[in-house]
Amino acid sequence: MEVKENVKKFLEEDETKRLWERIYERFKEKGMDGIKKVLEEEAKKIQGEFERIKKNIEKQIGGEA
């Protein structure tokens, strides 16, 4: 059986399965660098939003907290 499917069997959450599929597809396309990119992209999405909210909060209390 394919690695992709083999791993999927051990995952419960749909969201995790989707993340795994993205990781695996990028790995097949670009190897380990592909994994790095997909994970960094996901992390940056959350971190970017986090930073935006953080700056907004800092503005409300008059400067860097």
Next chain:
Amino acid sequence: MIGITRVKIRGFRGFTDEQEFDFSSPITILFGENGKGKSSLLNSIEWCLFGNDCIGEDTGIRERIDWEVKNRNTKECYVEIEIKENDKEYTVRRVWKSKTKDELSIMLPEGRTIYGEEAKKELVKLTKNFSFKDFLTSIYQHQEVIRFFLVQKPQYRNEAIDRLLGLSEYRNIIDGINKVGIKGETLQDEIDKMSEKVKTKIEVWEEQIEEKKKELNNKGIQDKEISEDGAKNLSANIKNSLEEFSQKINLNLTETFLTADGSDFAKFYALAKQEITRLRSEMPDIKKQKEIFEKLSRIKQDLNNYKSAQDVFSEKNKLLQEFIQRNGKIDELKKKKTDKEKEIKGKEKEKEEISLLAVLIEKAIKYLKSDMVINKNTCPVCGTEKEGLLDQLEKDYQEKYEKQLEEINKELEEKKNELKKIEDLISEYKKKEEDKMKFEGEFKKVSESIGNAWGIGERDDIENCLNNFKNTYEDELKEIEITVKKKQEELNKIEGKIDILSRIHEVLKLESQMEKARNIERSDDWQKLQEKADEYKKFAEEIKDIISAVKQASTDEAKSKIESVKEKISEYFTTITNHPMISKINFEVSVDTRTGGNSYEFKDQDGKNIIPVLSQGNLNALALSIFLALAESQDSPFNFLIFDDPSQSLGSAEKEEFCKILNKIAEQRNLMISTMDKEFNEKLKDKILKQEKIYEFKNWTPTKGPEVEGDKNEYGCIL
């Protein structure tokens, strides 16, 4: 099943010029020292079948990372293999175009050539969808796998077994994920730090507010006045005070200020400050004060000019008077000059008379001395005779006339010098008199100008008048200064109120910020921030779950594969090694708690770990046993097996047993074996009964590639 009968190769890896090899015999042996091109030939089969799938880190072969396909010394790079499936012949050709691109074509049995996607589909069909990973585990035994197997470090051996079992992909994925290093607590840590900072900020603000309130209390402001209402009242008070003041000095406040809303503090503060600055500069007393300042300045300037002109004139006059005292008045000097001129004239007349007599005597002497005069004692003028007349005349001329003339000339010289001195004095007098007149005129002009400017009569003393004016203005200025000071103090008081208002607002602003900061952790934004931190944590958890799933899948697949081949592995191992202590080996897999990867154990018939008692040759045999067992278990579309340097550490007896096994396999499958081992080569020739073809790789140069010896066909190609 498909077999390979021929390989044509050019510019691939160690190859430069085109060379052709025949693989139609049951056994093909590539013999030669390391680095002569044997592996390049075997690799070319892989590349032709699987293209770029056999390059890169996910192959599990370390040397395949940054692997160069095309030889640097050639322009062209291609590999062509002839595949036989029953009676049908296919020619598969792969041409290198770039690092990421190649061109695949297949000549079909009927002679038609297909390209691109069509060729790819045909190749997949031919190889029964057999992947490169499958090829590695069951067709092609790589020398690197055995090299890693021989290393004593369990981590490398586990890695090599993973590769043998075709599980490298799992391992590479885990490595790839771990390299990124996502930490779930990162954003939560930031929130915690933020929370701490907010608390510290609140503490600092509390201190600042306390301090500012104390300062205001010291200025008489009560706590209840340090409030929004207090600030509004104070603003109204400031506005009233400014209105009263402006009325007092007959000035109007600007409409902008009068209509300004006290609740917009920043605007009110700026406008009030502007008004005060304007009132300070436009106050009538200030204007008057300025005018007096200007007048006083002019008086001082005129006084200076007057005194200066007067001083210069006085100095010139003094110099003239002193001259007169020393040398007399001009009339006296002129008289002296006339007298001196008369004296000189008299003397010159006297000199002229004496000169005429002297000329006469001189001529008489000359006459008497001449040859035409015989009687030298007769006077040529009066005829008187006198003994020694000529001598007498010469004596008289020298003593009397010459001496007299000399004296007269001396006197004349002295008198002329005296006359010159008198003339110099006269001209000096004139110069001094001119100077005096000039500066007297200047002084008059300055006096007239000042007199006209200040209305001072001709007979009045200008200096006195100016000093009087000065005193008057100075007195007036003192009075105005007192008035101005009083008004400035009034404005200072109002400005003081504005400053207090500013401080009250600072306190109110700090209190408002502090309130916001106190409530920030209950705000929607904070909630959203927390959600993002939780999301990040969840994301990290998902990654952990994925890693765990990859590990489980890898172990699961390893277990399943091992289960199907473990008996065969044991059989091959005991046959090759004939180990006295090991009659059976049991191959088990578990999860390595340290790395999380698969950990393999080999136990003997008594359940004891055999690795510590295995020699390098035994380990080599174990790796080969796993490969052979897997090759046998797989339902392979290929009728051949490839062995690259399989006898690396095998002992002589082990080589012989291994050859016997190969001989058995050769009954069903073709074998392609690369070796540098002479003994193994001899044993292969000796033990394998099937027809063999041997290519000897003798020499290799970067420009020519490998020099191979073997039978050649009618076109000169090696067969």
